[in-house]
Amino acid sequence: MREYNTEILSVGTELLLGHVTNTDARDISEELSRLGINVRYHTVVGDNPQRMRDCVALARSRADIIITTGGLGPTVDDLTKVVLAESFGLKLVENQAEREQMYEYITYSNHFTENNYNQVMLPEGCTVFHNNCGTAPGCAFEADGTIVIMLPGPPKECRAMFRESVIPYLRTLSDKVIVSHSVRIFGLGESAVDDLFAAEMNSMRNPTMAPYAKECDCLLQVTAKADSEAEAEEMLRPVMAQVCEKLGDYVYGTDVECMEEAVLQLLQKNPKTFALAESCTGGEVAARFTELPGASEFLKGGAVTYTNEAKAVMLGIDRQFIESNLAVSEPVARAMAEHMRAVLNTDLAVGITGLAGPGGDGVHEVGTVFVALAAENGTWVRELHMGPQRTRSFIRRMAGNHAYDMIRRWLTGKEVAGNRSCPAF
Amino acid sequence: MREYNTEILSVGTELLLGHVTNTDARDISEELSRLGINVRYHTVVGDNPQRMRDCVALARSRADIIITTGGLGPTVDDLTKVVLAESFGLKLVENQAEREQMYEYITYSNHFTENNYNQVMLPEGCTVFHNNCGTAPGCAFEADGTIVIMLPGPPKECRAMFRESVIPYLRTLSDKVIVSHSVRIFGLGESAVDDLFAAEMNSMRNPTMAPYAKECDCLLQVTAKADSEAEAEEMLRPVMAQVCEKLGDYVYGTDVECMEEAVLQLLQKNPKTFALAESCTGGEVAARFTELPGASEFLKGGAVTYTNEAKAVMLGIDRQFIESNLAVSEPVARAMAEHMRAVLNTDLAVGITGLAGPGGDGVHEVGTVFVALAAENGTWVRELHMGPQRTRSFIRRMAGNHAYDMIRRWLTGKEVAGNRSCPAF
Numbered sequence: 001m002r003e004y005n006t007e008i009l010s011v012g013t014e015l016l017l018g019h020v021t022n023t024d025a026r027d028i029s030e031e032l033s034r035l036g037i038n039v040r041y042h043t044v045v046g047d048n049p050q051r052m053r054d055c056v057a058l059a060r061s062r063a064d065i066i067i068t069t070g071g072l073g074p075t076v077d078d079l080t081k082v083v084l085a086e087s088f089g090l091k092l093v094e095n096q097a098e099r100e101q102m103y104e105y106i107t108y109s110n111h112f113t114e115n116n117y118n119q120v121m122l123p124e125g126c127t128v129f130h131n132n133c134g135t136a137p138g139c140a141f142e143a144d145g146t147i148v149i150m151l152p153g154p155p156k157e158c159r160a161m162f163r164e165s166v167i168p169y170l171r172t173l174s175d176k177v178i179v180s181h182s183v184r185i186f187g188l189g190e191s192a193v194d195d196l197f198a199a200e201m202n203s204m205r206n207p208t209m210a211p212y213a214k215e216c217d218c219l220l221q222v223t224a225k226a227d228s229e230a231e232a233e234e235m236l237r238p239v240m241a242q243v244c245e246k247l248g249d250y251v252y253g254t255d256v257e258c259m260e261e262a263v264l265q266l267l268q269k270n271p272k273t274f275a276l277a278e279s280c281t282g283g284e285v286a287a288r289f290t291e292l293p294g295a296s297e298f299l300k301g302g303a304v305t306y307t308n309e310a311k312a313v314m315l316g317i318d319r320q321f322i323e324s325n326l327a328v329s330e331p332v333a334r335a336m337a338e339h340m341r342a343v344l345n346t347d348l349a350v351g352i353t354g355l356a357g358p359g360g361d362g363v364h365e366v367g368t369v370f371v372a373l374a375a376e377n378g379t380w381v382r383e384l385h386m387g388p389q390r391t392r393s394f395i396r397r398m399a400g401n402h403a404y405d406m407i408r409r410w411l412t413g414k415e416v417a418g419n420r421s422c423p424a425f
Numbered sequence: 426m427r428e429y430n431t432e433i434l435s436v437g438t439e440l441l442l443g444h445v446t447n448t449d450a451r452d453i454s455e456e457l458s459r460l461g462i463n464v465r466y467h468t469v470v471g472d473n474p475q476r477m478r479d480c481v482a483l484a485r486s487r488a489d490i491i492i493t494t495g496g497l498g499p500t501v502d503d504l505t506k507v508v509l510a511e512s513f514g515l516k517l518v519e520n521q522a523e524r525e526q527m528y529e530y531i532t533y534s535n536h537f538t539e540n541n542y543n544q545v546m547l548p549e550g551c552t553v554f555h556n557n558c559g560t561a562p563g564c565a566f567e568a569d570g571t572i573v574i575m576l577p578g579p580p581k582e583c584r585a586m587f588r589e590s591v592i593p594y595l596r597t598l599s600d601k602v603i604v605s606h607s608v609r610i611f612g613l614g615e616s617a618v619d620d621l622f623a624a625e626m627n628s629m630r631n632p633t634m635a636p637y638a639k640e641c642d643c644l645l646q647v648t649a650k651a652d653s654e655a656e657a658e659e660m661l662r663p664v665m666a667q668v669c670e671k672l673g674d675y676v677y678g679t680d681v682e683c684m685e686e687a688v689l690q691l692l693q694k695n696p697k698t699f700a701l702a703e704s705c706t707g708g709e710v711a712a713r714f715t716e717l718p719g720a721s722e723f724l725k726g727g728a729v730t731y732t733n734e735a736k737a738v739m740l741g742i743d744r745q746f747i748e749s750n751l752a753v754s755e756p757v758a759r760a761m762a763e764h765m766r767a768v769l770n771t772d773l774a775v776g777i778t779g780l781a782g783p784g785g786d787g788v789h790e791v792g793t794v795f796v797a798l799a800a801e802n803g804t805w806v807r808e809l810h811m812g813p814q815r816t817r818s819f820i821r822r823m824a825g826n827h828a829y830d831m832i833r834r835w836l837t838g839k840e841v842a843g844n845r846s847c848p849a850f
Binding site: 010015016017018019020021022023025026027028029030031032033039040041042043044045046051055058062180190191192194195198210211212213215221275276278280281282283284285286287289290291293295296299300301302303304305306307309310313314343344345357358359387389391392393394396 | 435438439440441442443444445446447448450451452453454455456457458464465466467468469470471476479480483498499500501502529530538540541557558579581585637638700701703705706707708709710711712714715716718720721724725726727728729730731732734735738739768769770782783784817818821
């Protein structure tokens with residue numbers, strides 16, 4: 001099989017001004033990696049003919065496939081086709097079928113201007129990709145051993161055209177498939193994971209594994225290349241099993257985006273209700289869960305008890321008790337979880353109280369958080385010391401991760417209070 | 426003043442595999458454009474020493490400033506400093522101050538591994554940027570007429586370091602001072618703002634103005650270049666006054682990051698307490714406010730009443746009343762706000778109920794949200810129809826913006842229910 005190296009060349013001054021994020025390059029890269037086609041470079045260049053020409057010349061020298069995004073529109077700025085056709089010595093010719101479709105399309109629009117027909121001028125002999133989400137068609141051609149694919153810039157149009165037209169086009173080039181799984185880890189940092197799998201990472205060629213740091217957790221990506229998806233999965237199975245065994249309890253899920261998603265999946269298999277009483281996290285732990293569709297089946301509700309008064313009035317905790325123990329304390333976290341569980345009559349409830357900073361309470365260091373989980377069979381509390389150098393946002397997110405880690409452990413019958421140390425990432 | 430051209434070189438195979446989006450390049454580009462520094466290219470390359478070397482050589486040939494992101498971590502993949510130092514003929518030396526800070530940082534972690542110290546090996550003579558959000562320090566040096574700036578890859582760390590350290594560093598390169606103010610706008614989209622100020626934008630050279638779209642609001646950036654900060658401010662004053670007058674009530678603040686920050690500033694001048702009862706936003710509106718230091722003086726607490734049971738138990742709303750009106754309705758939003766205000770005895774309280782999707786209630790379209798504000802002098806409700814094509818996350822965020830917009834209007838004596846239409850962006 002020939003190895004194809006790809007460069008994605010995104011065209012548009014708005015990208016260089018930071019007005020938009022280059023999601024096209026990400027989307028295309030993800031799709032290409034699934035097809036087993038390497039991506040070597042992403043380049044972004046503005047709507048400047050000379051710099052575009054230079055970028056095309058460079059891409060020809062270092063890639064077999066050049067995929068451009070953007071610059072196919074009707075205005076004078078839209079130079080991609082002009083520059084690419086010129087670079088490969090091709091003429092632009094009007095595509096009759098696309099012209100007719102455009103005529104139909106624009107009869108729906110009040111704002112038709114003649115320059116729209118610039119969009120149907122395409123390199124002679126190219127494969128035309130019709131745009132089902134917008135007006136500018138895309139296209140592909142092969143010249144001097146290089147495959148050139150031009151796609152529109154708007155992410156929706158780019159993504160749809162890639163899936164509908166480019167994947168079938170590229171499948172004819174490659175006979176390999178790439179499959180990846182990610183093992184999500186909480187309680188070990190990227191460097192510890194790297195250390196743990198150093199030998200495998202150095203010796204393995206296919207499948208491969210690589211660790212990535214996320215904001216408050218990390219992941220190990222395991223990837224195989226094979227002739228078919230089934231074969232790739234077959235190659236991945238023993239590696240995934242070995243990785244998960246070695247990491248044990250630190251694994252909170254595979255192929256999930258975050259810890260609350262792993263908890264939601266566990267709840268879908270083993271339905272339990274829960275509630276959240278939050279002080280320093282101020283609603284964030286609830287907000288993370290309710291961002292997921294389907295959350296309402298399991299989360300009955302929560303209380304943001306930012307003040308002692310709210311803890312007393314909404315949860316029914318005795319004011320004296322709060323004042324004598326201090327709001328940030330193990331007994332108050334425990335009481336928040338137990339009272340919350342009683343108020344909404346749930347299977348599980350979480351209580352979180354701590355100092356997210358920058359101000360302190362004169363007793364505890366900023367970064368001290370108590371996270372409690374109450375259930376029928378007991379209440380567990382983790383005491384976290386993240387240190388005052390952490391940001392407010394990190395402290396809140398990490399506290400939430402510990403809450404979800406405790407729920408996950410309770411749901412899977414693991415020691416709930418375990419993994420209590422706050423890992424550094 | 427010398428014109429600087431910049432190339433942003435992002436390093437990381439995860440970008441080429443499409444696992445993550447290159448938001449760093451966008452963030453940095455936006456900040457540089459505010460500083461009046463040109464960005465000519467974005468390049469993404471994998472963790473491969475030879476390809477990185479080639480990219481660095483190319484960037485040296487076409488840019489005056491090279492900003493790298495990523496590859497500063499502790500693992501063998503993290504090659505950015507090694508390659509850049511080698512390209513410019515510099516040695517990497519251990520930075521004692523950073524080593525000591527790292528030692529302190531990691532005493533909070535159980536999982537320290539020796540490879541963490543790789544991160545404090547920095548090019549000799551460089552300016553060190555301490556990382557306040559993570560472990561890997563960044564740095565800058567100037568060699569052979571090129572300025573090299575290396576930043577960590579995780580977006581939070583990259584953004585914070587850019588603002589805290591890189592902006593002051595870049596300011597020293599220019600003998601002109603650039604000052605920007607941003608006028609934050611809620612209720613008008615970027616294109617409407619663009620339309621409103623088209624004449625000024627075309628005719629003005631210094632100060633300049635430019636609109637930017639944010640997720641659920643937009644801003645107009647007004648920028649002046651002068652010999653001193655005082656002079657730039659003097660040039661900006663009349664323009665800012667004119668812009669704010671023209672936009673009127675749509676302006677919710679200047680030089681703030683978000684609507685909740687504008688509300689916090691108003692509360693600091695005119696102290697009032699408030700509380701939040703959230704259904705479809707699930708704690709997010711509280712979480713946004715409590716993310717700000719100082720929030721606890723004004724937000725007494727809140728209830729996440731995701732289920733009818735929670736609305737009844739935690740807020741004391743009659744179950745019959747909820748069932749006969751439907752949970753998503755004007756009367757229930759009103760009752761949530763009024764009951765919440767009574768429960769925590771606050772000056773103001775918000776009630777939010779709606780359908781964030783993807784599932785509906787069989788009566789309302791997804792994207793329908795009722796936002797109520799209760800105060801001593803009345804209760805106001807906005808009925809929003811954002812449409813089912815919006816994402817869950819957009820609907821939740823926009824609902825929160827309306828809540829803060831209503832609080833802002835109440836605090837400043839403006840018509841509270843005004844601006845009720847959901848703007849399209």
